[in-house]
Amino acid sequence: MLADLGALIWDADTIGHSIYEPGTPVFLELVHEFGDGIVGADGHIDRKKLGAIVFAYPDALARLNKIVHPRIFDRMGEMIRDARAAGETRPIVIEAAILLEAGWQTLFDQIWLVVASRETVVERISRDRRMSPEQIEARMRAQLPDEERRRHAQEVISNDGTLDDLRARLAVVFQEALRHDHTST
Secondary structure (H helix, E strand, C coil), X not given: CCCCCCCEEEEHHHHHHHHCCCCXXXXXXXXXXXXXHHECCCCCECHHHHHHHHCCCHHHHHHHXXXXXXHHHHHHHHHHHHHHHCCCCCCEEEECCCHHHHCCHHHCCCCEEEECCHHHHHHHHHHHHCCCHHHHXXXXXXXXXXXXXXXXXXXXXXXXXXXXXXXXXXHHHHHHHHXXXXXXX
16 A cells, blocks of 8 residues: 555565575574474475464574574665665655564664554454464464554554555555655755
């Protein structure tokens, strides 16, 4: 939706997946840390197998985060610098569900939080990602509660309504942010 409004959009998960492609230092470090069992038949990290390990054991999740979070942070910073050096002037939006948990705040001028009721989140994840209630709960427990996230956000956007409701609210917030950015430079 923000891309439709003119922003350049990147997804932190996609960036994260790219840093552990087969043969990369992070790939090798993950296999060393969690074993060959996390490698799928295609030679890539099998995220479902890795997820089953790290979301079942908090110490395993901490070990994974210690390996990947600094590398993702570095890569996102590099991407931003490269885009700006190449003349990119559009707002850059990075979708990052664990931005606060990973300590990536310093990369961003603004943090926007999109929230929905617990019931809505569970229903959407179950429908869209076909996860069991236990898998959903494990992932939700690994993230900060929305109350804590709100303390860090410049904008809190409700997403309990329709896609049209969300699109309309994002358009208003995006235009306000552009006006603010234009007047502060």
